Amino acid sequence: xxxxxxxxxxxxxxxxxxxxxxxxxxxxxxxxxxxxxxxxxxxxxxxxxxxxxxxxxxxxxxxxxxxxxxxxx
Numbered sequence: 001x002x003x004x005x006x007x008x009x010x011x012x013x014x015x016x017x018x019x020x021x022x023x024x025x026x027x028x029x030x031x032x033x034x035x036x037x038x039x040x041x042x043x044x045x046x047x048x049x050x051x052x053x054x055x056x057x058x059x060x061x062x063x064x065x066x067x068x069x070x071x072x073x
Contacts (some may be wrong), residue, residue: 008069010059014051022047 022043030036 006056006059010052010056013059014048014055018044018048020053038044 006032026036026040026043036048
């Protein structure tokens with residue numbers, strides 16, 4: 001897996017996960033209230049960089065763990 005692939009995969013995967021999870025958690029905690037989009041977007045733009053870094057750093061380890069589990073199950 002190339003370095004370039006890892007970067008883009010981490011960005012795309014963290015984008016969709018952060019987008020959906022922050023929307024879900026904001027909705028669970030607040031419901032659809034006035035200012036929902038602002039509160040959700042603040043959570044999203046705060047979470048996405050952290051999720052991208054975490055995805056990049058831990059992705060290869062999680063890939064190896066998944067391969068091990070699948071091959072030994």
